[in-house]
Amino acid sequence: MDLDAVRTFVAVADAGRFQDAADRLAVTQQAVSKRVAALEKDLGARLFTRTPRGARLTIDGQAFLPHARDLLRAAxxxxxxxxxxxxxxxxxxxxxRLAPAELLRAFHRAHPGVELDVVTLFDADAALEALRSGTIDASFRAVPHAQGPSADGIESVRVYDEPVQLLTGPDHALATARSVTPDRLAGHRIWMPGLVTGTEWGTYYDDLAASFGLTIEVTGPDFGTDPLLDTIADSPGLATLVGELTRLVWPSGQDLRRIPVHGPTPVYPHSLIWRADNAHPVLDALRSHLHRTRPDLPDTGTWTPNWA
Known part of the structure:
Protein backbone atom coordinates (compact mmCIF):
# COMPACT_ATOMS: atom_id res chain seq x y z
CA MET A 1 0.00 0.00 0.00
CA ASP A 2 1.35 3.42 -1.00
CA LEU A 3 1.97 5.35 2.21
CA ASP A 4 1.94 8.68 0.33
CA ALA A 5 -1.59 7.86 -0.83
CA VAL A 6 -2.60 6.91 2.73
CA ARG A 7 -1.06 10.14 4.06
CA THR A 8 -2.97 12.10 1.40
CA PHE A 9 -6.23 10.37 2.31
CA VAL A 10 -5.78 11.33 5.98
CA ALA A 11 -4.95 14.91 5.02
CA VAL A 12 -8.15 15.20 2.96
CA ALA A 13 -10.18 13.63 5.75
CA ASP A 14 -8.76 16.15 8.25
CA ALA A 15 -9.00 19.18 5.97
CA GLY A 16 -12.39 18.35 4.47
CA ARG A 17 -11.34 19.68 1.06
CA PHE A 18 -8.96 18.39 -1.61
CA GLN A 19 -7.48 21.85 -2.18
CA ASP A 20 -6.79 22.41 1.51
CA ALA A 21 -5.12 19.01 1.72
CA ALA A 22 -3.00 19.89 -1.31
CA ASP A 23 -1.88 23.10 0.39
CA ARG A 24 -0.88 21.21 3.55
CA LEU A 25 1.05 18.61 1.56
CA ALA A 26 2.61 21.21 -0.78
CA VAL A 27 1.39 19.40 -3.89
CA THR A 28 -1.21 20.19 -6.54
CA GLN A 29 -4.89 19.38 -6.15
CA GLN A 30 -4.54 17.14 -9.18
CA ALA A 31 -1.85 15.11 -7.37
CA VAL A 32 -4.13 14.74 -4.35
CA SER A 33 -6.99 13.53 -6.56
CA LYS A 34 -4.74 11.00 -8.31
CA ARG A 35 -3.40 9.61 -5.04
CA VAL A 36 -6.87 9.20 -3.54
CA ALA A 37 -8.15 7.60 -6.73
CA ALA A 38 -5.24 5.15 -6.75
CA LEU A 39 -5.87 4.26 -3.12
CA GLU A 40 -9.57 3.71 -3.78
CA LYS A 41 -8.65 1.45 -6.69
CA ASP A 42 -6.26 -0.58 -4.50
CA LEU A 43 -8.87 -0.93 -1.77
CA GLY A 44 -11.79 -1.52 -4.11
CA ALA A 45 -13.87 1.01 -2.19
CA ARG A 46 -14.93 4.63 -2.55
CA LEU A 47 -13.54 6.71 0.32
CA PHE A 48 -14.97 10.20 -0.33
CA THR A 49 -18.09 11.76 -1.67
CA ARG A 50 -17.51 15.16 -3.28
CA THR A 51 -20.04 17.83 -2.27
CA PRO A 52 -20.28 21.59 -2.90
CA ARG A 53 -18.82 22.08 0.58
CA GLY A 54 -15.86 19.74 0.05
CA ALA A 55 -15.08 16.06 0.53
CA ARG A 56 -17.12 13.89 2.87
CA LEU A 57 -16.03 10.44 4.06
CA THR A 58 -18.13 7.51 2.87
CA ILE A 59 -18.96 4.69 5.25
CA ASP A 60 -15.93 2.82 3.88
CA GLY A 61 -13.80 5.94 4.32
CA GLN A 62 -14.92 6.24 7.94
CA ALA A 63 -14.02 2.57 8.52
CA PHE A 64 -10.61 2.97 6.90
CA LEU A 65 -9.58 6.23 8.61
CA PRO A 66 -8.45 4.87 12.04
CA HIS A 67 -6.46 2.12 10.33
CA ALA A 68 -4.87 4.67 8.00
CA ARG A 69 -3.73 6.68 11.02
CA ASP A 70 -2.31 3.50 12.57
CA LEU A 71 -0.41 2.78 9.35
CA LEU A 72 1.20 6.23 9.38
CA ARG A 73 2.12 5.97 13.06
CA ALA A 74 3.65 2.52 12.43
CA ALA A 75 5.66 3.95 9.53
CA ARG A 97 35.88 -12.06 30.50
CA LEU A 98 38.42 -10.57 28.10
CA ALA A 99 39.88 -7.09 27.70
CA PRO A 100 37.39 -5.82 25.06
CA ALA A 101 34.52 -6.40 27.48
CA GLU A 102 36.44 -4.45 30.14
CA LEU A 103 37.07 -1.60 27.70
CA LEU A 104 33.38 -1.51 26.80
CA ARG A 105 32.34 -1.58 30.47
CA ALA A 106 34.62 1.38 31.15
CA PHE A 107 33.01 3.25 28.27
CA HIS A 108 29.55 2.53 29.66
CA ARG A 109 30.59 3.72 33.12
CA ALA A 110 31.77 6.98 31.55
CA HIS A 111 28.58 7.25 29.44
CA PRO A 112 25.85 5.55 31.50
CA GLY A 113 23.09 6.93 29.30
CA VAL A 114 24.14 5.11 26.13
CA GLU A 115 22.47 1.87 25.10
CA LEU A 116 24.73 -1.06 24.19
CA ASP A 117 23.95 -4.48 22.76
CA VAL A 118 26.94 -6.70 23.53
CA VAL A 119 27.51 -9.87 21.48
CA THR A 120 30.31 -12.43 21.22
CA LEU A 121 31.21 -13.74 17.78
CA PHE A 122 33.66 -16.57 17.19
CA ASP A 123 36.57 -15.01 15.31
CA ALA A 124 37.68 -12.07 13.16
CA ASP A 125 36.24 -13.61 9.99
CA ALA A 126 32.80 -13.85 11.60
CA ALA A 127 33.12 -10.30 12.93
CA LEU A 128 34.12 -8.88 9.53
CA GLU A 129 31.23 -10.67 7.82
CA ALA A 130 28.82 -9.30 10.43
CA LEU A 131 30.16 -5.79 9.86
CA ARG A 132 29.81 -6.10 6.08
CA SER A 133 26.25 -7.39 6.40
CA GLY A 134 25.30 -4.72 8.94
CA THR A 135 24.37 -7.08 11.79
CA ILE A 136 26.86 -5.46 14.18
CA ASP A 137 28.21 -1.91 14.46
CA ALA A 138 31.73 -2.58 15.72
CA SER A 139 34.07 -5.30 16.95
CA PHE A 140 37.24 -5.53 19.02
CA ARG A 141 39.73 -7.74 17.18
CA ALA A 142 43.45 -8.28 16.64
CA VAL A 143 43.73 -7.58 12.93
CA PRO A 144 46.18 -5.95 10.53
CA HIS A 145 45.01 -2.47 9.66
CA ALA A 146 46.09 0.56 7.64
CA GLN A 147 45.12 4.20 7.54
CA GLY A 148 41.71 4.86 5.98
CA PRO A 149 38.97 2.41 4.99
CA SER A 150 39.71 -0.86 3.25
CA ALA A 151 38.38 -1.74 -0.19
CA ASP A 152 35.17 -3.03 1.39
CA GLY A 153 34.70 0.04 3.60
CA ILE A 154 36.00 -1.41 6.88
CA GLU A 155 38.05 0.90 9.12
CA SER A 156 40.12 0.00 12.16
CA VAL A 157 42.19 1.68 14.85
CA ARG A 158 44.47 0.18 17.48
CA VAL A 159 42.86 0.91 20.86
CA TYR A 160 44.73 -1.15 23.44
CA ASP A 161 47.99 -3.08 23.64
CA GLU A 162 47.32 -5.56 26.43
CA PRO A 163 50.33 -6.98 28.29
CA VAL A 164 50.36 -10.77 28.45
CA GLN A 165 50.94 -12.37 31.86
CA LEU A 166 51.95 -15.82 33.07
CA LEU A 167 49.44 -17.59 35.31
CA THR A 168 50.72 -20.38 37.57
CA GLY A 169 49.73 -22.39 40.59
CA PRO A 170 51.57 -22.00 43.92
CA ASP A 171 53.86 -25.01 43.35
CA HIS A 172 55.10 -23.99 39.91
CA ALA A 173 58.83 -23.31 39.53
CA LEU A 174 58.13 -19.68 38.53
CA ALA A 175 55.42 -19.02 41.10
CA THR A 176 57.59 -16.79 43.29
CA ALA A 177 59.07 -14.73 40.45
CA ARG A 178 58.27 -11.01 40.48
CA SER A 179 58.44 -11.04 36.67
CA VAL A 180 59.82 -13.27 33.93
CA THR A 181 61.28 -12.72 30.47
CA PRO A 182 59.70 -14.52 27.50
CA ASP A 183 62.97 -16.41 26.96
CA ARG A 184 62.77 -17.74 30.50
CA LEU A 185 59.47 -19.44 29.67
CA ALA A 186 61.21 -21.70 27.14
CA GLY A 187 61.14 -25.28 28.38
CA HIS A 188 58.11 -24.73 30.61
CA ARG A 189 54.79 -26.28 29.62
CA ILE A 190 52.21 -23.62 28.79
CA TRP A 191 48.73 -25.05 28.45
CA MET A 192 46.11 -23.16 26.41
CA PRO A 193 43.39 -25.60 25.27
CA GLY A 194 41.22 -22.75 23.96
CA LEU A 195 43.55 -21.87 21.08
CA VAL A 196 42.00 -22.54 17.67
CA THR A 197 44.16 -22.72 14.56
CA GLY A 198 43.41 -19.94 12.07
CA THR A 199 41.81 -17.55 14.55
CA GLU A 200 43.46 -14.24 15.34
CA TRP A 201 44.26 -15.31 18.91
CA GLY A 202 45.58 -18.68 17.75
CA THR A 203 47.83 -16.95 15.21
CA TYR A 204 49.05 -14.47 17.83
CA TYR A 205 50.14 -17.16 20.28
CA ASP A 206 51.65 -19.29 17.49
CA ASP A 207 53.83 -16.32 16.55
CA LEU A 208 54.68 -15.63 20.19
CA ALA A 209 55.78 -19.24 20.68
CA ALA A 210 57.86 -19.21 17.50
CA SER A 211 59.57 -15.93 18.41
CA PHE A 212 60.70 -17.04 21.88
CA GLY A 213 60.95 -20.81 21.55
CA LEU A 214 57.97 -21.50 23.80
CA THR A 215 56.00 -24.72 24.06
CA ILE A 216 52.26 -24.03 24.03
CA GLU A 217 50.10 -27.13 24.38
CA VAL A 218 46.51 -27.17 23.15
CA THR A 219 45.77 -30.84 23.82
CA GLY A 220 42.67 -31.94 25.68
CA PRO A 221 39.10 -30.65 25.58
CA ASP A 222 38.42 -27.01 26.35
CA PHE A 223 35.98 -27.10 29.28
CA GLY A 224 36.22 -23.36 29.86
CA THR A 225 38.02 -21.00 32.21
CA ASP A 226 37.16 -22.48 35.61
CA PRO A 227 38.36 -26.05 34.85
CA LEU A 228 41.52 -24.53 33.33
CA LEU A 229 42.19 -22.63 36.56
CA ASP A 230 41.56 -25.77 38.62
CA THR A 231 44.18 -27.67 36.61
CA ILE A 232 46.75 -24.87 36.73
CA ALA A 233 46.28 -24.44 40.49
CA ASP A 234 47.02 -28.11 41.19
CA SER A 235 49.91 -28.53 38.73
CA PRO A 236 53.62 -27.90 39.49
CA GLY A 237 54.44 -28.14 35.78
CA LEU A 238 51.65 -26.44 33.85
CA ALA A 239 51.11 -22.70 33.43
CA THR A 240 49.06 -20.61 31.04
CA LEU A 241 49.11 -17.14 29.50
CA VAL A 242 46.39 -14.55 30.07
CA GLY A 243 45.84 -10.92 29.21
CA GLU A 244 46.34 -8.31 31.90
CA LEU A 245 42.65 -7.30 31.80
CA THR A 246 41.27 -10.84 31.58
CA ARG A 247 38.72 -11.08 34.39
CA LEU A 248 39.55 -14.12 36.50
CA VAL A 249 38.18 -15.06 39.89
CA TRP A 250 39.35 -18.14 41.78
CA PRO A 251 38.91 -19.55 45.31
CA SER A 252 41.49 -18.26 47.78
CA GLY A 253 42.71 -21.80 48.38
CA GLN A 254 43.97 -22.09 44.83
CA ASP A 255 46.54 -19.32 45.41
CA LEU A 256 47.10 -18.71 41.70
CA ARG A 257 49.82 -16.22 40.70
CA ARG A 258 49.67 -13.64 37.89
CA ILE A 259 53.26 -12.89 36.91
CA PRO A 260 54.18 -9.98 34.57
CA VAL A 261 56.23 -10.83 31.49
CA HIS A 262 58.89 -8.23 30.62
CA GLY A 263 62.01 -7.92 28.53
CA PRO A 264 60.24 -7.54 26.12
CA THR A 265 56.60 -7.42 27.17
CA PRO A 266 54.35 -9.34 24.76
CA VAL A 267 51.25 -7.24 24.14
CA TYR A 268 48.04 -8.38 22.50
CA PRO A 269 47.00 -5.76 19.90
CA HIS A 270 43.30 -5.02 20.30
CA SER A 271 41.79 -2.93 17.50
CA LEU A 272 38.30 -1.54 17.06
CA ILE A 273 36.85 -2.20 13.60
CA TRP A 274 33.72 -0.71 12.03
CA ARG A 275 32.12 0.21 8.71
CA ALA A 276 33.22 3.62 7.45
CA ASP A 277 29.63 4.51 6.50
CA ASN A 278 28.19 3.77 9.96
CA ALA A 279 26.69 7.04 11.27
CA HIS A 280 25.66 5.84 14.74
CA PRO A 281 26.62 8.68 17.13
CA VAL A 282 27.50 6.30 19.96
CA LEU A 283 30.17 4.78 17.71
CA ASP A 284 31.84 8.19 17.49
CA ALA A 285 31.63 8.52 21.27
CA LEU A 286 33.17 5.07 21.73
CA ARG A 287 36.08 5.84 19.42
CA SER A 288 36.72 9.15 21.18
CA HIS A 289 36.62 7.48 24.61
CA LEU A 290 39.05 4.76 23.56
CA HIS A 291 41.41 7.35 22.09
CA ARG A 292 41.38 9.44 25.28
CA THR A 293 41.83 6.53 27.67
CA ARG A 294 44.35 4.42 25.75
CA PRO A 295 47.37 3.95 28.04
CA ASP A 296 50.77 4.98 26.76
CA LEU A 297 53.32 2.22 26.25
CA PRO A 298 56.99 2.74 25.53
CA ASP A 299 58.09 2.58 21.91
CA THR A 300 60.59 -0.09 22.87
CA GLY A 301 60.38 -3.05 25.22
CA THR A 302 57.20 -4.56 23.79
CA TRP A 303 56.58 -7.36 21.31
CA THR A 304 53.76 -7.88 18.84
CA PRO A 305 53.64 -10.04 15.70
CA ASN A 306 54.82 -8.40 12.48
CA TRP A 307 51.31 -8.51 11.03
CA ALA A 308 50.03 -6.33 13.89
Whole structure:
Protein backbone atom coordinates (compact mmCIF):
# COMPACT_ATOMS: atom_id res chain seq x y z
CA MET A 1 0.00 0.00 0.00
CA ASP A 2 1.35 3.42 -1.00
CA LEU A 3 1.97 5.35 2.21
CA ASP A 4 1.94 8.68 0.33
CA ALA A 5 -1.59 7.86 -0.83
CA VAL A 6 -2.60 6.91 2.73
CA ARG A 7 -1.06 10.14 4.06
CA THR A 8 -2.97 12.10 1.40
CA PHE A 9 -6.23 10.37 2.31
CA VAL A 10 -5.78 11.33 5.98
CA ALA A 11 -4.95 14.91 5.02
CA VAL A 12 -8.15 15.20 2.96
CA ALA A 13 -10.18 13.63 5.75
CA ASP A 14 -8.76 16.15 8.25
CA ALA A 15 -9.00 19.18 5.97
CA GLY A 16 -12.39 18.35 4.47
CA ARG A 17 -11.34 19.68 1.06
CA PHE A 18 -8.96 18.39 -1.61
CA GLN A 19 -7.48 21.85 -2.18
CA ASP A 20 -6.79 22.41 1.51
CA ALA A 21 -5.12 19.01 1.72
CA ALA A 22 -3.00 19.89 -1.31
CA ASP A 23 -1.88 23.10 0.39
CA ARG A 24 -0.88 21.21 3.55
CA LEU A 25 1.05 18.61 1.56
CA ALA A 26 2.61 21.21 -0.78
CA VAL A 27 1.39 19.40 -3.89
CA THR A 28 -1.21 20.19 -6.54
CA GLN A 29 -4.89 19.38 -6.15
CA GLN A 30 -4.54 17.14 -9.18
CA ALA A 31 -1.85 15.11 -7.37
CA VAL A 32 -4.13 14.74 -4.35
CA SER A 33 -6.99 13.53 -6.56
CA LYS A 34 -4.74 11.00 -8.31
CA ARG A 35 -3.40 9.61 -5.04
CA VAL A 36 -6.87 9.20 -3.54
CA ALA A 37 -8.15 7.60 -6.73
CA ALA A 38 -5.24 5.15 -6.75
CA LEU A 39 -5.87 4.26 -3.12
CA GLU A 40 -9.57 3.71 -3.78
CA LYS A 41 -8.65 1.45 -6.69
CA ASP A 42 -6.26 -0.58 -4.50
CA LEU A 43 -8.87 -0.93 -1.77
CA GLY A 44 -11.79 -1.52 -4.11
CA ALA A 45 -13.87 1.01 -2.19
CA ARG A 46 -14.93 4.63 -2.55
CA LEU A 47 -13.54 6.71 0.32
CA PHE A 48 -14.97 10.20 -0.33
CA THR A 49 -18.09 11.76 -1.67
CA ARG A 50 -17.51 15.16 -3.28
CA THR A 51 -20.04 17.83 -2.27
CA PRO A 52 -20.28 21.59 -2.90
CA ARG A 53 -18.82 22.08 0.58
CA GLY A 54 -15.86 19.74 0.05
CA ALA A 55 -15.08 16.06 0.53
CA ARG A 56 -17.12 13.89 2.87
CA LEU A 57 -16.03 10.44 4.06
CA THR A 58 -18.13 7.51 2.87
CA ILE A 59 -18.96 4.69 5.25
CA ASP A 60 -15.93 2.82 3.88
CA GLY A 61 -13.80 5.94 4.32
CA GLN A 62 -14.92 6.24 7.94
CA ALA A 63 -14.02 2.57 8.52
CA PHE A 64 -10.61 2.97 6.90
CA LEU A 65 -9.58 6.23 8.61
CA PRO A 66 -8.45 4.87 12.04
CA HIS A 67 -6.46 2.12 10.33
CA ALA A 68 -4.87 4.67 8.00
CA ARG A 69 -3.73 6.68 11.02
CA ASP A 70 -2.31 3.50 12.57
CA LEU A 71 -0.41 2.78 9.35
CA LEU A 72 1.20 6.23 9.38
CA ARG A 73 2.12 5.97 13.06
CA ALA A 74 3.65 2.52 12.43
CA ALA A 75 5.66 3.95 9.53
CA UNK A 76 6.97 6.74 11.78
CA UNK A 77 7.98 4.24 14.46
CA UNK A 78 9.67 2.04 11.85
CA UNK A 79 11.69 4.98 10.51
CA UNK A 80 12.60 6.14 14.01
CA UNK A 81 13.86 2.67 14.94
CA UNK A 82 16.75 2.95 12.49
CA UNK A 83 17.44 6.65 12.87
CA UNK A 84 21.09 7.12 13.93
CA UNK A 85 21.28 6.92 17.71
CA UNK A 86 17.74 5.65 18.23
CA UNK A 87 18.82 2.03 18.76
CA UNK A 88 21.50 0.40 20.89
CA UNK A 89 25.03 0.20 19.51
CA UNK A 90 25.78 -3.49 18.86
CA UNK A 91 29.40 -4.37 19.65
CA UNK A 92 31.24 -7.70 19.47
CA UNK A 93 33.69 -8.23 22.35
CA UNK A 94 35.01 -11.76 21.58
CA UNK A 95 34.52 -12.93 25.18
CA UNK A 96 32.88 -11.40 28.23
CA ARG A 97 35.88 -12.06 30.50
CA LEU A 98 38.42 -10.57 28.10
CA ALA A 99 39.88 -7.09 27.70
CA PRO A 100 37.39 -5.82 25.06
CA ALA A 101 34.52 -6.40 27.48
CA GLU A 102 36.44 -4.45 30.14
CA LEU A 103 37.07 -1.60 27.70
CA LEU A 104 33.38 -1.51 26.80
CA ARG A 105 32.34 -1.58 30.47
CA ALA A 106 34.62 1.38 31.15
CA PHE A 107 33.01 3.25 28.27
CA HIS A 108 29.55 2.53 29.66
CA ARG A 109 30.59 3.72 33.12
CA ALA A 110 31.77 6.98 31.55
CA HIS A 111 28.58 7.25 29.44
CA PRO A 112 25.85 5.55 31.50
CA GLY A 113 23.09 6.93 29.30
CA VAL A 114 24.14 5.11 26.13
CA GLU A 115 22.47 1.87 25.10
CA LEU A 116 24.73 -1.06 24.19
CA ASP A 117 23.95 -4.48 22.76
CA VAL A 118 26.94 -6.70 23.53
CA VAL A 119 27.51 -9.87 21.48
CA THR A 120 30.31 -12.43 21.22
CA LEU A 121 31.21 -13.74 17.78
CA PHE A 122 33.66 -16.57 17.19
CA ASP A 123 36.57 -15.01 15.31
CA ALA A 124 37.68 -12.07 13.16
CA ASP A 125 36.24 -13.61 9.99
CA ALA A 126 32.80 -13.85 11.60
CA ALA A 127 33.12 -10.30 12.93
CA LEU A 128 34.12 -8.88 9.53
CA GLU A 129 31.23 -10.67 7.82
CA ALA A 130 28.82 -9.30 10.43
CA LEU A 131 30.16 -5.79 9.86
CA ARG A 132 29.81 -6.10 6.08
CA SER A 133 26.25 -7.39 6.40
CA GLY A 134 25.30 -4.72 8.94
CA THR A 135 24.37 -7.08 11.79
CA ILE A 136 26.86 -5.46 14.18
CA ASP A 137 28.21 -1.91 14.46
CA ALA A 138 31.73 -2.58 15.72
CA SER A 139 34.07 -5.30 16.95
CA PHE A 140 37.24 -5.53 19.02
CA ARG A 141 39.73 -7.74 17.18
CA ALA A 142 43.45 -8.28 16.64
CA VAL A 143 43.73 -7.58 12.93
CA PRO A 144 46.18 -5.95 10.53
CA HIS A 145 45.01 -2.47 9.66
CA ALA A 146 46.09 0.56 7.64
CA GLN A 147 45.12 4.20 7.54
CA GLY A 148 41.71 4.86 5.98
CA PRO A 149 38.97 2.41 4.99
CA SER A 150 39.71 -0.86 3.25
CA ALA A 151 38.38 -1.74 -0.19
CA ASP A 152 35.17 -3.03 1.39
CA GLY A 153 34.70 0.04 3.60
CA ILE A 154 36.00 -1.41 6.88
CA GLU A 155 38.05 0.90 9.12
CA SER A 156 40.12 0.00 12.16
CA VAL A 157 42.19 1.68 14.85
CA ARG A 158 44.47 0.18 17.48
CA VAL A 159 42.86 0.91 20.86
CA TYR A 160 44.73 -1.15 23.44
CA ASP A 161 47.99 -3.08 23.64
CA GLU A 162 47.32 -5.56 26.43
CA PRO A 163 50.33 -6.98 28.29
CA VAL A 164 50.36 -10.77 28.45
CA GLN A 165 50.94 -12.37 31.86
CA LEU A 166 51.95 -15.82 33.07
CA LEU A 167 49.44 -17.59 35.31
CA THR A 168 50.72 -20.38 37.57
CA GLY A 169 49.73 -22.39 40.59
CA PRO A 170 51.57 -22.00 43.92
CA ASP A 171 53.86 -25.01 43.35
CA HIS A 172 55.10 -23.99 39.91
CA ALA A 173 58.83 -23.31 39.53
CA LEU A 174 58.13 -19.68 38.53
CA ALA A 175 55.42 -19.02 41.10
CA THR A 176 57.59 -16.79 43.29
CA ALA A 177 59.07 -14.73 40.45
CA ARG A 178 58.27 -11.01 40.48
CA SER A 179 58.44 -11.04 36.67
CA VAL A 180 59.82 -13.27 33.93
CA THR A 181 61.28 -12.72 30.47
CA PRO A 182 59.70 -14.52 27.50
CA ASP A 183 62.97 -16.41 26.96
CA ARG A 184 62.77 -17.74 30.50
CA LEU A 185 59.47 -19.44 29.67
CA ALA A 186 61.21 -21.70 27.14
CA GLY A 187 61.14 -25.28 28.38
CA HIS A 188 58.11 -24.73 30.61
CA ARG A 189 54.79 -26.28 29.62
CA ILE A 190 52.21 -23.62 28.79
CA TRP A 191 48.73 -25.05 28.45
CA MET A 192 46.11 -23.16 26.41
CA PRO A 193 43.39 -25.60 25.27
CA GLY A 194 41.22 -22.75 23.96
CA LEU A 195 43.55 -21.87 21.08
CA VAL A 196 42.00 -22.54 17.67
CA THR A 197 44.16 -22.72 14.56
CA GLY A 198 43.41 -19.94 12.07
CA THR A 199 41.81 -17.55 14.55
CA GLU A 200 43.46 -14.24 15.34
CA TRP A 201 44.26 -15.31 18.91
CA GLY A 202 45.58 -18.68 17.75
CA THR A 203 47.83 -16.95 15.21
CA TYR A 204 49.05 -14.47 17.83
CA TYR A 205 50.14 -17.16 20.28
CA ASP A 206 51.65 -19.29 17.49
CA ASP A 207 53.83 -16.32 16.55
CA LEU A 208 54.68 -15.63 20.19
CA ALA A 209 55.78 -19.24 20.68
CA ALA A 210 57.86 -19.21 17.50
CA SER A 211 59.57 -15.93 18.41
CA PHE A 212 60.70 -17.04 21.88
CA GLY A 213 60.95 -20.81 21.55
CA LEU A 214 57.97 -21.50 23.80
CA THR A 215 56.00 -24.72 24.06
CA ILE A 216 52.26 -24.03 24.03
CA GLU A 217 50.10 -27.13 24.38
CA VAL A 218 46.51 -27.17 23.15
CA THR A 219 45.77 -30.84 23.82
CA GLY A 220 42.67 -31.94 25.68
CA PRO A 221 39.10 -30.65 25.58
CA ASP A 222 38.42 -27.01 26.35
CA PHE A 223 35.98 -27.10 29.28
CA GLY A 224 36.22 -23.36 29.86
CA THR A 225 38.02 -21.00 32.21
CA ASP A 226 37.16 -22.48 35.61
CA PRO A 227 38.36 -26.05 34.85
CA LEU A 228 41.52 -24.53 33.33
CA LEU A 229 42.19 -22.63 36.56
CA ASP A 230 41.56 -25.77 38.62
CA THR A 231 44.18 -27.67 36.61
CA ILE A 232 46.75 -24.87 36.73
CA ALA A 233 46.28 -24.44 40.49
CA ASP A 234 47.02 -28.11 41.19
CA SER A 235 49.91 -28.53 38.73
CA PRO A 236 53.62 -27.90 39.49
CA GLY A 237 54.44 -28.14 35.78
CA LEU A 238 51.65 -26.44 33.85
CA ALA A 239 51.11 -22.70 33.43
CA THR A 240 49.06 -20.61 31.04
CA LEU A 241 49.11 -17.14 29.50
CA VAL A 242 46.39 -14.55 30.07
CA GLY A 243 45.84 -10.92 29.21
CA GLU A 244 46.34 -8.31 31.90
CA LEU A 245 42.65 -7.30 31.80
CA THR A 246 41.27 -10.84 31.58
CA ARG A 247 38.72 -11.08 34.39
CA LEU A 248 39.55 -14.12 36.50
CA VAL A 249 38.18 -15.06 39.89
CA TRP A 250 39.35 -18.14 41.78
CA PRO A 251 38.91 -19.55 45.31
CA SER A 252 41.49 -18.26 47.78
CA GLY A 253 42.71 -21.80 48.38
CA GLN A 254 43.97 -22.09 44.83
CA ASP A 255 46.54 -19.32 45.41
CA LEU A 256 47.10 -18.71 41.70
CA ARG A 257 49.82 -16.22 40.70
CA ARG A 258 49.67 -13.64 37.89
CA ILE A 259 53.26 -12.89 36.91
CA PRO A 260 54.18 -9.98 34.57
CA VAL A 261 56.23 -10.83 31.49
CA HIS A 262 58.89 -8.23 30.62
CA GLY A 263 62.01 -7.92 28.53
CA PRO A 264 60.24 -7.54 26.12
CA THR A 265 56.60 -7.42 27.17
CA PRO A 266 54.35 -9.34 24.76
CA VAL A 267 51.25 -7.24 24.14
CA TYR A 268 48.04 -8.38 22.50
CA PRO A 269 47.00 -5.76 19.90
CA HIS A 270 43.30 -5.02 20.30
CA SER A 271 41.79 -2.93 17.50
CA LEU A 272 38.30 -1.54 17.06
CA ILE A 273 36.85 -2.20 13.60
CA TRP A 274 33.72 -0.71 12.03
CA ARG A 275 32.12 0.21 8.71
CA ALA A 276 33.22 3.62 7.45
CA ASP A 277 29.63 4.51 6.50
CA ASN A 278 28.19 3.77 9.96
CA ALA A 279 26.69 7.04 11.27
CA HIS A 280 25.66 5.84 14.74
CA PRO A 281 26.62 8.68 17.13
CA VAL A 282 27.50 6.30 19.96
CA LEU A 283 30.17 4.78 17.71
CA ASP A 284 31.84 8.19 17.49
CA ALA A 285 31.63 8.52 21.27
CA LEU A 286 33.17 5.07 21.73
CA ARG A 287 36.08 5.84 19.42
CA SER A 288 36.72 9.15 21.18
CA HIS A 289 36.62 7.48 24.61
CA LEU A 290 39.05 4.76 23.56
CA HIS A 291 41.41 7.35 22.09
CA ARG A 292 41.38 9.44 25.28
CA THR A 293 41.83 6.53 27.67
CA ARG A 294 44.35 4.42 25.75
CA PRO A 295 47.37 3.95 28.04
CA ASP A 296 50.77 4.98 26.76
CA LEU A 297 53.32 2.22 26.25
CA PRO A 298 56.99 2.74 25.53
CA ASP A 299 58.09 2.58 21.91
CA THR A 300 60.59 -0.09 22.87
CA GLY A 301 60.38 -3.05 25.22
CA THR A 302 57.20 -4.56 23.79
CA TRP A 303 56.58 -7.36 21.31
CA THR A 304 53.76 -7.88 18.84
CA PRO A 305 53.64 -10.04 15.70
CA ASN A 306 54.82 -8.40 12.48
CA TRP A 307 51.31 -8.51 11.03
CA ALA A 308 50.03 -6.33 13.89
Missing amino acids: ERAAASVHPGSRALRVDVIGR
